[in-house]
Amino acid sequence: MQNRSRWHAGLTEYLGLAAALALLVLVFSLSTRNFFTTTNFTTIANQIPALLLVATGMTFVLVLGQIDLSVGSVLGLCGSVLGVAITQWKWPAGLAMLAALGAGVFCGAFNGAVSIRWRLPTFIVTLGVLEMARGAAHAVTRSQTQYLGSAIDWVAGTNVLGLSLPFLVALAIVAASQFALTRTVFGRYVVAVGTNEEAVRLSGIDPRPVKLAVFMLTGLLVALAGVIDTARFQSANPNAGLGLELQAIAAAVIGGTSLMGGRGSVVATFFGVLIIAVLNSGLAAIGARDETKRLVTGAVIIGAVILDQYRHRLERGRST
Amino acid sequence: MHSAGCLLRVSTLGKSYGPVQALNDVDFDLRAGEVHALVGENGAGKSTLSRIVAGLTAADRGRLEFKGQPYAPANRKDAERQGVHMVMQELNLIPTLSIAENLFLDCLPNRWGWIDRARLRAESQVLLERVGLGGLDPNLPVSQLGVGQQQLVEIARSLWRRCEVLILDEPTAALTDPEVELLFALIQGLRGAGTGIVYISHRLEEIQRIADRLSVLRDGRMTGTRAVSDVSLEKIVRLMVGRDLDSETLHESRTAGPVALAVRGLTCAGCVRDVSFEVRRGEILGFAGLMGSGRTETLRAVFGADPLERGEIHLHGSERPARIRSPRDAVRQGIALLTEDRKAQGLLLPLAVRANITLAALRAVAEKWGLVRRADEAGVARDWVQKLAIRCHSEEQPAAELSGGNQQKVVVARWLFRDCDILIFDEPTRGIDVGAKFEIYRLLNELAGRGKAVIVVSSDLMELMAICDRIAVMSAGRLAATFARGEWTQDKIMAAALREHLTTKPLSRSDDAPPAARN
Numbered sequence: 029m030q031n032r033s034r035w036h037a038g039l040t041e042y043l044g045l046a047a048a049l050a051l052l053v054l055v056f057s058l059s060t061r062n063f064f065t066t067t068n069f070t071t072i073a074n075q076i077p078a079l080l081l082v083a084t085g086m087t088f089v090l091v092l093g094q095i096d097l098s099v100g101s102v103l104g105l106c107g108s109v110l111g112v113a114i115t116q117w118k119w120p121a122g123l124a125m126l127a128a129l130g131a132g133v134f135c136g137a138f139n140g141a142v143s144i145r146w147r148l149p150t151f152i153v154t155l156g157v158l159e160m161a162r163g164a165a166h167a168v169t170r171s172q173t174q175y176l177g178s179a180i181d182w183v184a185g186t187n188v189l190g191l192s193l194p195f196l197v198a199l200a201i202v203a204a205s206q207f208a209l210t211r212t213v214f215g216r217y218v219v220a221v222g223t224n225e226e227a228v229r230l231s232g233i234d235p236r237p238v239k240l241a242v243f244m245l246t247g248l249l250v251a252l253a254g255v256i257d258t259a260r261f262q263s264a265n266p267n268a269g270l271g272l273e274l275q276a277i278a279a280a281v282i283g284g285t286s287l288m289g290g291r292g293s294v295v296a297t298f299f300g301v302l303i304i305a306v307l308n309s310g311l312a313a314i315g316a317r318d319e320t321k322r323l324v325t326g327a328v329i330i331g332a333v334i335l336d337q338y339r340h341r342l343e344r345g346r347s348t
Numbered sequence: 349m350h351s352a353g354c355l356l357r358v359s360t361l362g363k364s365y366g367p368v369q370a371l372n373d374v375d376f377d378l379r380a381g382e383v384h385a386l387v388g389e390n391g392a393g394k395s396t397l398s399r400i401v402a403g404l405t406a407a408d409r410g411r412l413e414f415k416g417q418p419y420a421p422a423n424r425k426d427a428e429r430q431g432v433h434m435v436m437q438e439l440n441l442i443p444t445l446s447i448a449e450n451l452f453l454d455c456l457p458n459r460w461g462w463i464d465r466a467r468l469r470a471e472s473q474v475l476l477e478r479v480g481l482g483g484l485d486p487n488l489p490v491s492q493l494g495v496g497q498q499q500l501v502e503i504a505r506s507l508w509r510r511c512e513v514l515i516l517d518e519p520t521a522a523l524t525d526p527e528v529e530l531l532f533a534l535i536q537g538l539r540g541a542g543t544g545i546v547y548i549s550h551r552l553e554e555i556q557r558i559a560d561r562l563s564v565l566r567d568g569r570m571t572g573t574r575a576v577s578d579v580s581l582e583k584i585v586r587l588m589v590g591r592d593l594d595s596e597t598l599h600e601s602r603t604a605g606p607v608a609l610a611v612r613g614l615t616c617a618g619c620v621r622d623v624s625f626e627v628r629r630g631e632i633l634g635f636a637g638l639m640g641s642g643r644t645e646t647l648r649a650v651f652g653a654d655p656l657e658r659g660e661i662h663l664h665g666s667e668r669p670a671r672i673r674s675p676r677d678a679v680r681q682g683i684a685l686l687t688e689d690r691k692a693q694g695l696l697l698p699l700a701v702r703a704n705i706t707l708a709a710l711r712a713v714a715e716k717w718g719l720v721r722r723a724d725e726a727g728v729a730r731d732w733v734q735k736l737a738i739r740c741h742s743e744e745q746p747a748a749e750l751s752g753g754n755q756q757k758v759v760v761a762r763w764l765f766r767d768c769d770i771l772i773f774d775e776p777t778r779g780i781d782v783g784a785k786f787e788i789y790r791l792l793n794e795l796a797g798r799g800k801a802v803i804v805v806s807s808d809l810m811e812l813m814a815i816c817d818r819i820a821v822m823s824a825g826r827l828a829a830t831f832a833r834g835e836w837t838q839d840k841i842m843a844a845a846l847r848e849h850l851t852t853k854p855l856s857r858s859d860d861a862p863p864a865a866r867n
Binding site for chain 1 (some may be wrong): 696
């Protein structure tokens with residue numbers, strides 16, 4: 029009984045998002061013949077892993093009541109480190125990837141540690157790191173795109189049952205993250221700190237390690253996204269990930285994550301990413317111009333949040 | 349039909365929020381030049397009634413008459429234009445603007461858009477004098493005022509316009525004693541000028557002092573309107589909760605155990621000087637004192653929430669001073685602090701009662717590697733909901749939806765589940781209605797009976813005298829005296845609370861210093 033109602037709540041939570049996604053797919057499938065094809069879906073599945081990983085990290089950050097504006101630049105930096113390590117320093121691929129992941133974790137740790145130590149809003153610190161990481165990416169690559177050839181082709185090229193390795197990895201990470209957020213002590217602390225940090229502190233729990241861990245985790249996921257994108261394009265561009273932070277926030281927000289903290293779900297963010305991806309690909313398939321795409325995407329973000337508010341009001345009305 | 353002097357008449361008023369009937373067939377009338385107190389437990393409908401009169405909410409049924417004419421304010425501004433003003437519990441001032449700008453925010457005197465500073469200043473000065481704040485510079489930003497002064501500024505804003513009905517919602521909740529006197533003098537003045545005043549308060553002694561008539565709401569219905577001089581406190585309480593409350597049974601005699609917490613020479617920058625005390629297991633120690641006397645600061649320092657300058661804390665009779673530099677250290681050593689502001693500093697309001705109860709000891713219902721065992725957690729929560737008789741639909745209900753008394757119990761459950769032995773309560777019954785107060789008192793008694801060391805900070809002397817074994821009295825940052833049960837009288841405690849004020853000037857944070865007027 030307890031479990032059934034929980035399942036029920038879980039289903040209704042994602043029903044709206046799934047319906048919106050299905051509607052989009054339906055509309056685009058009816059409008060053009062180029063959309064509902066295996067090739068198109070494979071393309072989408074290959075495009076989204078990077079955004080999915082970054083948006084997953086962003087969801088944790090937002091639930092914590094913080095924000096990370098640096099993810100796009102950090103992705104660029106991690107990709108650059110990977111590219112330079114392989115092409116210039118001639119490191120083995122595995123070691124180069126470790127270095128890229130390390131760079132991401134370091135950036136996340138820097139974000140967390142600086143905002144904790146000097147009690148700065150993470151908006152400010154990550155805005156600074158947004159600039160610094162992009163600068164560092166250009167510095168290590170001397171602003172040259174690094175062409176890797178086939179050095180790490182296996183990352184993006186491996187297919188299991190028709191699905192690419194990055195896509196499967198991203199799915200696994202979404203599942204693990206959702207589990208961590210909803211079922212573990214760590215996840216509960218993230219939600220609690222995002223809800224009321226002072227209450228958590230006065231309950232004898234130090235919120236600082238939680239904060240640091242969330243930013244480091246986000247750094248790691250961003251770095252992983254950087255490795256995946258670098259492998260997919262077979263090159264490391266210091267300008268990679270430009271504006272990615274806003275896409276990640278948009279995906280989380282479409283999924284119903286609150287910017288005020290305390291509320292959010294990784295699975296819902298997954299739907300958000302899918303909605304953005306389908307929208308982009310569908311609009312491209314019907315031949316919409318770039319300006320139209322941006323207008324529509326923007327409207328969808330705002331519309332999604334309005335709908336989400338109504339949904340919450342309804343739920344609250346029912347529970348009282 | 350309407351008697352002379354009847355300013356406002358409300359008949360058969362009804363209002364529902366969903367399935368909840370907030371007001372049911374309520375009749376109420378207000379005469380010109382009277383103070384009419386409105387009392388009732390939280391959720392009884394006082395706020396709904398006053399919000400309807402002030403134009404903030406529309407009624408579903410019933411009629412309102414103002415000076416014999418049908419009255420249906422479209423919004424707050426409309427009500428104010430007709431002379432009906434309300435000062436709410438949550439202040440509506442903009443902290444960064446000056447007093448003068450706040451007073452005239454919706455109609456700044458101007459010439460083609462340029463603010464007429466001289467006129468603004470002069471008119472503000474007049475208003476401030478009327479509320480007894482003539483000494484304040486109208487150009488001061490509101491953020492520099494104490495809560496009490498802000499309240500008076502808010503009242504001043506209502507006085508500028510024709511004010512025939514003034515609704516005051518818990519006006520004294522955050523006021524210091526001198527400010528209360530100022531407010532009462534102001535109310536007397538307005539009453540003399542023919543303004544009808546609706547006075548909402550939980551403090552029954554205040555109502556006996558200031559009000560002419562009193563109306564009691566219970567569960568959305570009016571249970572009676574009386575002349576204040578005709579009813580006793582006991583009678584009012586009975587009207588409010590619908591039953592008698594026996595205050596004699598509050599304190600049970602019990603024998604105190606060994607010393608649980610001993611504090612020696614505690615000093616905090618600016619507000620606490622050389623405070624020493626101890627509390628035993630199975631004992632309730634009260635902390636009395638005026639606002640700003642350093643009670644809260646002392647106990648926050650013991651809990652590690654604020655840094656202490658000097659002093660030692662010994663736990664459970666240990667010779668070695670305990671190392672407490674953060675709330676985390678304190679909790680690990682069995683000390684819990686239940687803050688005065690439950691909503692801002694205690695609860696995770698949108699989260700389930702379950703998550704609120706297990707927060708401090710989540711690891712006790714989790715695997716080593718971090719998985720929360722959901723069934724165990726829900727079981728623990730259900731258990732405590734039952735043990736403390738917390739009224740909620742289920743342990744999954746958000747804490748925000750509970751009443752004040754039940755929210756307090758949720759926080760208590762959190763600490764009992766954490767198995768803390770030393771429980772510090774800061775104003776445990778503030779904002780909690782009379783019926784639930786007695787439940788909290790019984791709970792405190794039970795905790796002491798179970799061998800917990802309980803410390804209670806309260807501004808309500810009657811409350812402390814009813815439940816404590818000993819009362820420590822603080823005055824201007826020092827511990828002025830400690831009384832055992834039977835030794836104290838109200839006069840002795842008040843004399844001790846004022847002691848330091850008669851001999852020395854208080855340190856930087858004096859009692860009426862505006863900012864940080866946390867007691």
